Amino acid sequence: xxxxxxxxxxxxxxxxxxxxxxxxxxxxxxxxxxxxxxxxxxxxxxxxxxxxxxxxxxxxxxxxxxxxxxxxxxxxxxxxxxxxxxxxxxxxxxxxxxxxxxxxxxxxxxxxxxxxxxxxxxxxxxxxxxxxxxxxxxxxxxxxxxxxxxxxxxxxxxxxxxxxxxxxxxxxxxxxxxxxxxxxxxxxxxxxxxxxxxxxxxxxxxxxxxxxxxxxxxxxxxxxxxxxxxxxxxxxxxxxxxxxxxxxxxxxxxxxxxxxxxxxxxxxxxxxxxxxxxxxxxxxxxxxxxxxxxxxxxxxxxxxxxxxxxxxxx
Numbered sequence: 001x002x003x004x005x006x007x008x009x010x011x012x013x014x015x016x017x018x019x020x021x022x023x024x025x026x027x028x029x030x031x032x033x034x035x036x037x038x039x040x041x042x043x044x045x046x047x048x049x050x051x052x053x054x055x056x057x058x059x060x061x062x063x064x065x066x067x068x069x070x071x072x073x074x075x076x077x078x079x080x081x082x083x084x085x086x087x088x089x090x091x092x093x094x095x096x097x098x099x100x101x102x103x104x105x106x107x108x109x110x111x112x113x114x115x116x117x118x119x120x121x122x123x124x125x126x127x128x129x130x131x132x133x134x135x136x137x138x139x140x141x142x143x144x145x146x147x148x149x150x151x152x153x154x155x156x157x158x159x160x161x162x163x164x165x166x167x168x169x170x171x172x173x174x175x176x177x178x179x180x181x182x183x184x185x186x187x188x189x190x191x192x193x194x195x196x197x198x199x200x201x202x203x204x205x206x207x208x209x210x211x212x213x214x215x216x217x218x219x220x221x222x223x224x225x226x227x228x229x230x231x232x233x234x235x236x237x238x239x240x241x242x243x244x245x246x247x248x249x250x251x252x253x254x255x256x257x258x259x260x261x262x263x264x265x266x267x268x269x270x271x272x273x274x275x276x277x278x279x280x281x282x283x284x285x286x287x288x289x290x291x292x293x294x295x296x297x298x299x300x301x302x303x304x305x306x307x308x309x310x311x312x313x314x
Contacts, residue, residue: 004165004188007111007131008090009064011035012299013188014178015134015167016195016291018068018092019142020044020277021267024202025053027195029060030291038063039092043070044263047078054086064089066113071096084108092134095143095227099128106131113167117145122158122166132165133158134190139171141193141279144221144228152184159185173281175301179309191298193279198291204269207276210234214282225250226257232276236261 004013016031017023018039031038040057042050050067057065067088069079072095080101083091091105094115102112106129114125115134122133135158137151138144151170159166168181169190178189196203197211210232221230222240231237243256265274289297 002187004132004167007165008037010037012295013167013182014295014298015039015066015092015188015190017169017190017192018042018066019192019196020262022196022201022203023068025056025060027198027200027202027291028053028065029057030198030200031195031295032057032061032063032065034292034295035063036295037090038065040065040067042067042079043073044267047075047082050079051082051086054082054088058086066090066092068092068094070094071098071101080104083110093130094134097128098125098130102128102130115169116158117154118147118149119154119157119161122162126162126164130164132167132187133162134167134169135159135186136190137168137170138221139280140169141196141219141230141282142277144230146224146228148221151181155181155184155186171280173285175298175303176305178298178302179305191294193281194285194294195291196278197285197288198294199288200291203266206269206271207266208288210271210276211278211282212286212288214278216283218283219278219280223253223257226253229275229277230279232278232282234265234274234276235272236265236274237276 002013012035014036016038018041020041020043023041028038028040040053071093090111092113098114105112111131113132114130116122117136125133135154137154138148155168165187167188167190168186172189172191173194181189219230223229261275264270265276
């Protein structure tokens with residue numbers, strides 16, 4: 001039996017990533033009902049909004065789900081109170097050191113998974129006694145690692161360095177990617193971008209349509225001086241590139257970024273001035289389907305890929 005499935009009490013070792021402005025209760029509950037771990041993206045929610053999304057998720061699924069909690073975001077203490085009060089079964093921490101909060105959550109029966117982009121931080125997460133690790137490669141959408149380590153390189157390195165269950169993330173969109181990740185030593189996968197293009201995703205329809213138009217090279221990692229983020233190349237991205245060409249310093253980049261860019265682009269559908277965070281796989285997917293169908297397809301593709309590999313053994 002897969003140890004990630006045992007840990008999380010899910011049917012297939014797949015996690016639907018908790019993406020800001022895209023992962024509300026509709027997506028989380030639909031994913032959990034389909035037998036994987038649905039996740040709420042708390043990074044774009046105030047505590048009262050998170051409280052409502054947790055309650056709605058619980059009303060629409062009786063299966064395990066998680067909250068993704070970026071540790072460097074404001075209102076972290078209120079978010080933790082909300083999570084514990086609502087007895088959320090799993091928390092996926094990111095963007096910070098999990099050591100401070102892991103024991104507090106685990107004492108209340110919460111399982112803690114931490115997202116890393118390097119072997120060093122995977123080992124630190126293990127020292128913090130988290131229950132599992134998401135190792136996210138450079139291909140991923142949204143905020144990313146500065147070292148630009150690809151998933152193909154990162155997963156076996158992390159799997160060799162820690163004893164905890166490892167979840168592969170970054171550049172995975174189907175069952176073939178899932179099989180490759182497990183072959184590299186992962187216990188399961190996390191998919192984000194693929195679920196942005198689901199019917200239950202709370203991403204704006206205009207953003208979804210823009211993803212469907214994406215081609216090879218349509219995304220790029222940028223703003224490494226602030227927080228590295230992978231974006232679609234829209235007019236705002238071009239403004240960033242122009243600023244770099246003109247030798248912009250960190251303060252000028254901060255001023256250009258301002259506040260609320262991700263909400264403006266991903267949630268409100270402003271394709272000109274908003275951040276459009278998505279992974280490299282955007283150029284290889286265009287079907288807008290229910291989360292359940294995404295999951296079913298991934299599992300079917302996984303088993304089909306096994307058969308293909310067996311035919312090519314030597």
